[in-house]
Amino acid sequence: MTPYARALERAREQTGFIDLANGQMHPYGYRHPPEVFSGLWEIYLRDRSYAPQALGPRSTRDALAAWYRRRGLPAQAEQFFLTSGTSEAYRLLFTLLCPIDRTLALPLPGYPLFEELAALSERPVEYYALDHGWTLTPKGLEQLSRDAAVLVLIEPNNPTGRILRPEEVGTLRAFLRERGLVLIIDEVFESFHYGHGGPSPRALDFPDILVITLNGLSKRWACPDFKVAWGLVSGPERARDSLLERLDTALDALLPVSPFSCRLAEHLLQHPDDLSRRIAADLTTNRDCLLQFRKLNPGLLNGPLPEGGIHWMPQTPVADDEQLAIALLEKWQLHVMPGYLFGLEDRGYIVMSLLLPPPLFAEGLERLGRGLRELADSPV
Numbered sequence: 343m344t345p346y347a348r349a350l351e352r353a354r355e356q357t358g359f360i361d362l363a364n365g366q367m368h369p370y371g372y373r374h375p376p377e378v379f380s381g382l383w384e385i386y387l388r389d390r391s392y393a394p395q396a397l398g399p400r401s402t403r404d405a406l407a408a409w410y411r412r413r414g415l416p417a418q419a420e421q422f423f424l425t426s427g428t429s430e431a432y433r434l435l436f437t438l439l440c441p442i443d444r445t446l447a448l449p450l451p452g453y454p455l456f457e458e459l460a461a462l463s464e465r466p467v468e469y470y471a472l473d474h475g476w477t478l479t480p481k482g483l484e485q486l487s488r489d490a491a492v493l494v495l496i497e498p499n500n501p502t503g504r505i506l507r508p509e510e511v512g513t514l515r516a517f518l519r520e521r522g523l524v525l526i527i528d529e530v531f532e533s534f535h536y537g538h539g540g541p542s543p544r545a546l547d548f549p550d551i552l553v554i555t556l557n558g559l560s561k562r563w564a565c566p567d568f569k570v571a572w573g574l575v576s577g578p579e580r581a582r583d584s585l586l587e588r589l590d591t592a593l594d595a596l597l598p599v600s601p602f603s604c605r606l607a608e609h610l611l612q613h614p615d616d617l618s619r620r621i622a623a624d625l626t627t628n629r630d631c632l633l634q635f636r637k638l639n640p641g642l643l644n645g646p647l648p649e650g651g652i653h654w655m656p657q658t659p660v661a662d663d664e665q666l667a668i669a670l671l672e673k674w675q676l677h678v679m680p681g682y683l684f685g686l687e688d689r690g691y692i693v694m695s696l697l698l699p700p701p702l703f704a705e706g707l708e709r710l711g712r713g714l715r716e717l718a719d720s721p722v
C-alpha cells in the first residue's frame with residue numbers, strides 16, 4: 343500500500359472527512375427513486391423465457407438505436423453490442439481490434455483504469471499527450487508510433503473535464519485517416535456538460551472511421567449496480583460488419599448481460615431524464631462555485647476550468663502532488679487525488695470531483711483553499 347493510500351484509509355475513518363475526489367453516484371443520493379422501477383420485476387417474471395442473443399437482447403438494442411436516433415445519429419439495432427460494463431467492452435475491443443504486436447493509444451493525462459484494462463488484455467500502451475490547456479494537438483498525436491492500432495478518446499475527458507473543439511476534431515480525424523487507426527469514443531459522461539444541453543454523439547464527426555462509441559447505465563444513468571453498457575459500431579460498412587461478426591462470436595461464448603438488467607435499461611432509455619438533469623445541475627452549481635473561488639483565491643487552482651464530466655485537474659502551487667494529497671488528508675481530512683496517478687508527476691496537479699451536493703462541495707473547496715494557502719506558504 344502506498345503512503346497516499348494509507349493516509350486515505352485513515353482519513354476515511356475521521357469524522358468530517360470530505361471526499362473531494364468522489365466518483366460514485368450513490369453515496370450522495372444520486373439515485374433514481376424506487377417508483378421509477380416499480381412493477382418491472384413482476385412484469386419480467388410473468389413472461390420470463392431465456393433466449394440468449396450474443397450481442398444482447400434485440401429489444402434493448404432497438405431501444406438504444408431509437409435513443410441515438412433521437413440524438414441525431416441514424417443508428418440501427420444491428421450496430422450495438424451489450425456488456426456488463428464499459429470496462430468489459432474495452433477489454434473485449436482491445437483484444438479484438440489490436441493485434442498482439444501493435445499498441446493502444448491513450449491520452450495523457452488519463453484515467454489509470456485504461457492501463458489496467460490494456461494490461462489485462464496483454465496489449466502495450468503508448469500515449470498522445472494533451473497540452474497544458476488539455477488540448478489535443480498534432481504534436482501530441484505525432485508522438486504515437488506507427489505501431490498504434492486503436493486510439494481511445496474520452497469525451498468529455500476524465501480527468502481533465504475538457505471537451506474537444508471543432509479544430510481538434512479535424513486534427514484527430516485527419517490523423518486517424520492517415521494512420522488507419524480505429525477510434526474508441528468513451529461517452530460515459532456525455533450528459534454532464536456544464537451549462538449546456540446534451541451534445542450530439544461524437545461519432546457523427548468521424549463518418550469515415552471505424553468508431554466504437556461506448557456508454558452505459560453506470561454513470562449517465564447513475565446505475566452502476568445494474569451492470570449494463572453498450573458499444574455502438576459505426577463507420578465504413580465492411581469494417582463495421584466484420585467487427586460486429588467477431589463481437590458476436592466472442593460474446594456468444596460469454597453472454598455477459600442479464601436480461602432483467604437489459605429490461606431496466608430499456609425502461610431508463612425511454613424514461614424522462616430527471617436524474618441526469620439533477621446531476622448536471624449540481625455539477626454546474628459546483629463549477630460556478632469554482633469560478634467564484636478562483637476570483638477570490640488567484641493562483642491556487644490553475645488551468646482551464648472543466649467543461650463536462652465529473653472530474654477536474656487543476657495545477658496547484660505545491661509541486662509535490664503526493665505529499666500535498668497526504669497533507670490534505672492528514673491535516674484537513676480532505677481527499678483529492680495526486681496527479682501522478684493520472685500520469686503527471688511533481689508538477690502540482692491534483693484531480694478533484696464536482697460530483698458532490700453543492701453545500702458539501704463548497705465546504706470541501708473552502709477547506710482545500712485553506713490547505714493550499716498554508717502549504718503553498720511553507721511547501722510540504
Ligand SMILES: Cc1ncc(COP(=O)(O)O)c(C=O)c1O
Nearest residue numbers: 427428429500528530558560571
Ligand atoms: C471515463 C470512464 N469510462 C469508463 C469507466 C468504466 O465504467 P463502467 O462502470 O461502465 O465499467 C470509467 C470508470 O470510472 C470512466 O471513468
